Amino acid sequence: MPTRPDPDRRRFIAHAAALGAVGVLPSSLAIAAPCKTADSAWIPDDAFLAELPRIMQAFAVPGVGIAVVEDGALAWSRGFGVTNAKTRAPVDARTVFEDASLSKPVFAYLVMQLVDQRLIDLDRPLVQYRRPAYLADHPWIDLITPRDVLRHTTGLPNWRTTPATEKLVPMVKPGTRIDYSGEAIFWLQLAVESITGQSLDDSMRTHLFAPAGMNDSSYTWNADLAARSVYGHRAHDQTEAGMPPQMFREQWSIAQRVADRWGKPLSAWKYEDAERALPEVMALAPSGLVTWPGDILANAAASLRTTVQDYATFLTLMMARRQRAPWEITESTRQAMLTPQINLPGRWTQKGLGWNMEPTRDGPVFYHSGSNGGIFKNFAVGDAQRRRGIVVLTNGGSGSFVHQRVVRAATGYDLLSYDL
Template identity: 80%
Template sequence: MGIAAALSSTRASAASCKDTASSSWIPDDTFLAELSRIMQAFAVPGVGIAVVEGGAVVWSRGFGMTNAKTRMRVDTHTVFEDASLSKPVFAYLLMQLAEQGRIALDAPLVRYRRPDYLGDHPWVELITVRDVLRHTTGLPNWRELPATEKLVPMVKPGTRINYSGEAFVWLQLVVEAITGQSLDESMQAYLFGPAGMKDSSYTWNTDLAARSVFGHRAHDHVDAGMPPQVLREQWSAAQRVAERWGKPLSAWKYEDAERALPEVLALARPGLVTWPGDILANAAASLRTTVQDYAAFLCLMMAGRQRASWEISEAAREIMLTPQISLPGRWTEKGLGWNMEQTRDGPVFYHSGSNSGIFKNFAIGDAQRGRGIVVLTNGGSGSFVHQRVVRAVTGYDLLSYDL
């Protein structure tokens, strides 16, 4: 029996008979005793896990190392690269702005801002905020040549699910136009500050650099040594310009990245930076948090909790977790910023994250029961780890793992 097969069976019997409707999602001691073996088998040096129960963060732990070379340990202050777990957090900001009447979910994005890199195509005019948050813009995930390639939809918006990071970046520029702030300034003002997410940022600074994990190759990758740390390298080059300007990266808007691009190109290794989006906070992919901070965000998605004045309403929360498009043959649904899947206990919301093939993450919640779990890793095979964590604690073998 191979490693993958052996580890797949580790807790199969326990998961199959688990009383998932009432049991805790805190990993038990038996599984935690096995976790280091699983991490070693899949060459994942570091993992962070946090659990929400009763609408509150009740448990969190760090395991392993932030960097396999330096062997620095993961602890409560360790910051992970969240990758696409960035998207639901950004979607929450959009719902806040929508409830304030500053943006309309079904308004075309071009009404607010039309970036120069958009192509001339009639479908561009049809893309709405809702399309972005439910991934029905028809836009590609990322352009291969963003420095020269215009951004246009591949299909008519609203007709098909096309997962698109590009769409989130365009919507981020819309938010800049509405608020007059950078992405990180808006997130700090509207969400991170009020929610107490003090270790969260879409951008980069010296403190984040010191506390952020390094990514590591997948367990079956043939190359040895540390892989390129793409965002870290891009940010480090841009930070030199930011320091020279006296304007922190957290305050940069798109026009700042445009102006800085020639200087950054001269500093960065060839091919690392190609367009302004490479050195700008990215609503689709550049969020960094501790596991505790991300779990604090999961709490905001739980039903029946008493809400502070800055939070979105219960109705808006329900909209985020309501299927937004019906397409035949799909076993998962798209909400606004989140995916949904039906389990034997009812619906769960979830999102995965993958950056540069070296960071793999997952978050899942049961809004009605007020519980959730987030697993952040710094390995290219981290999905093999977070799947086992989620199966062990929830008892669910999610179909979303096959997407």
């Protein structure tokens, strides 16, 4: 889910225009341009890190995790602040963040592993793998392919307003424009269930998390994750008192009670399990919290939780190198993930397979942002050829204002993607 535009940056641009881009800008609006070259490391310098707590306080972001990849390996990571503004538990190396839409590239990697194994054809209609009952009876549905899903050209909406009663139908013919869609990712997730016979988490554990050593990563929930996961906090300009709703935490805490009674962990649930559990969970939940099976099932588009180190480990898999382990995607498949998949005139950013690309003075970078419930804001960016990357995870609704400054200071790039 894309982050909201940064009003500070908008005001800066507008003010610069008003001055004719000449003259002295007020210090409160000026953006410092780090002296970075193509070969500079992306580890934030000590001067910026000393300022980071002040930036976090200004935007009411209690906790931040940062990890940096250099030369194709995790090189540096730090936690700042607290996981919960009330309990004041510190962010540390074991803290688990809600990655929001940074979930999508990780799931895309699994899909591409299955492509390499010839279990998925990117250009075969998705309905041939699975046709959920909630799909509308519409001819465009039959045209959607896994490639459309991963490059966001399905024509499907991001999320339905009332999924319990609303059919899923494309807004435009697939392949004709970009429509960012979590619904499409979730449908592809169900297709992967049918192909592998496993739940999402079991497939991720088998194909990616275990071989990569991402031992603190899950798309679902358990007692350990609950204890180590950050809480989300409202944006700095919101005035409501108390903690905001914690959507996944609240939904899954109730579903966990059913899972415990069944003796089947949430990580092993497939869609049919969520369907069977739905009436019992709805009876236990406050009205409106849980309305359809997707509310209590792992969600490939939005529900990944990781430590910041685990996400950086994932970034290393996207870097150019001569040899890859047998379980990794092939070199040609890695390049395909980072190659523009559709040519639409006038776009400043390109869609790969699971990733976005943006040009810089030093060549293209790949990136993705994440936003869940207006209380978690995240960003990851990498330079595959120079084998470097940075991920910033936050637990605040104004976290985009923080991660923009972290990435700008670390990389020296003022990316247009900051404003997504």
